Amino acid sequence: MNEKGHHPAPLSPVEQRVAALEALLTERGLVPEGFIEEITRRYESEIGPLNGAKVVARAWADPEYRERLLTDGTAAIAELGFGGAEGDHMVVVENTPAVHNVIVCTLCSCYPWPVLGLPPSWYKDPPYRARMVREPRALLAEMGCPLPGDVEIRVWDSSAEVRYLVLPQRPPGTGGLSEGELAGLVTRDSMIGVARL
Amino acid sequence: MSIPLSLLDLDLPRRNGELVFDAPWQSTVFGLAAAVTDNAFGGDREPFRQQLIKAIAAEPARPYWESWTAALEALVETLPERRRP
Numbered sequence: 001m002n003e004k005g006h007h008p009a010p011l012s013p014v015e016q017r018v019a020a021l022e023a024l025l026t027e028r029g030l031v032p033e034g035f036i037e038e039i040t041r042r043y044e045s046e047i048g049p050l051n052g053a054k055v056v057a058r059a060w061a062d063p064e065y066r067e068r069l070l071t072d073g074t075a076a077i078a079e080l081g082f083g084g085a086e087g088d089h090m091v092v093v094e095n096t097p098a099v100h101n102v103i104v105c106t107l108c109s110c111y112p113w114p115v116l117g118l119p120p121s122w123y124k125d126p127p128y129r130a131r132m133v134r135e136p137r138a139l140l141a142e143m144g145c146p147l148p149g150d151v152e153i154r155v156w157d158s159s160a161e162v163r164y165l166v167l168p169q170r171p172p173g174t175g176g177l178s179e180g181e182l183a184g185l186v187t188r189d190s191m192i193g194v195a196r197l
Numbered sequence: 198m199s200i201p202l203s204l205l206d207l208d209l210p211r212r213n214g215e216l217v218f219d220a221p222w223q224s225t226v227f228g229l230a231a232a233v234t235d236n237a238f239g240g241d242r243e244p245f246r247q248q249l250i251k252a253i254a255a256e257p258a259r260p261y262w263e264s265w266t267a268a269l270e271a272l273v274e275t276l277p278e279r280r281r282p
Contacts, residue, residue, distance in 0.1 A: 014263050018222045021229055021269055028276075030236045036228030040218070043227075108249045109261070118227075124261040160246050 048117035049188035051082045052165060055115055056191065057183035059092075060170045070094055073165065082114045090115070093156060094167040095196075100147055101154045102140065102193030103164045104132040110158035112165045116188060123192065133157070143194045166193040223262040230269050237276055248272045 011019060025031050055077055059066040069076035073090035077083060083090075090112060093101040105111065106129050111119040122128050131139045136153045140146065147153065156164040168190040174182060189195035218224040230245055238244050248268035256264065 014266055015222045017266055017270065018226045018229070021266070021273065022225060024273065025229055025233060031229065031232045032236070035232050036225055039228045039231050040224040044218075044224075108246060108253055110246070121261065126257045160243055 043118055047114060049115075049186075049191065050183070051080075051117075052112070052115035052188070052191045053183040053186035054080055055082070055092075055165070056167055056186045057179045059167055060174075060182050061179045066167075069167070077115060077165075089162050090165060091156075091162050092165050092167050093154065095169045095193075097169070098150075099152050099154060100140075100193065100196070101156060101164075101166045102132060102136060103156045103158055103166060104129060105158040106130070106133055107159075110160060110163060112158075112163040115165055116191060120188070140194060145195050166191050168197050171197045219262075223265075226262060226266050226269060230265065230272075233269065233272060233276075244275070245269070245272055 022031065022036075055069065058080065059069050065076060065079075068079075069092050073092040074083065074088060076092075077090050095101055103111075105123075109119055109124045111123065128139070133155055136155050137147060140153070158164055168186065170182075171185060174185065177185075185197060187195055187197070190197050218227070234240060234242050234245050245268060248271045249265065252264040252268040252271065253259075253261075255267075259267075
């Protein structure tokens, strides 16, 4: 608190609009006490790519789990305790030496929230949403993920009905690692499909 | 088969992530949309999603959370009038 604390910065137009929405919705009884704080806390601290990393590590370590994951992603992910809103129809697509998968949402920002958290800003931006469909190989190369010409790229457009998660290839030389150590190798970008491990 | 608790120390979401929200109003409008979805639409996300699609299509270059705000404003317009006490 300095001397200027008596005169807080005026709200920007969008801040005013959000404050108006909050007042209106609270007045109508649609925002339970503490709801916003709780959901923000959960997305900032509990729901994030670590969840997806655990799913991937389990699939690498347990072939039967991998089978279940590729057959019914929603159920296999729920085995690890992840699911609910924004992830009720999860489809897991597996990278192989011949096929590279990448996810996008061309219409808005659909994303497998329970396993990856909230989408990164570039995922929501028009260039990614348009170019990943039109020229995925060029865009992946620009994003630091160049692929050999003989690797097929499959682009999966997320929707309200289906959310995709990429199962990256297990890196070579990781045979001796525990499941927990394997999870530590898995990055968010590899599960979106814009990076390889 | 359980994951060791030490995994929690890896701090993965931040190592490979970005700040989830850049400003408090962004987390507020995110939470408000979740609250309306839960409490006015019985958890059905489709009404909000349709508004978000429209808001993004209307101004593709607008910052994402501002489109989210516009979508929520439009969704609120569709709510039935509150009954007078």
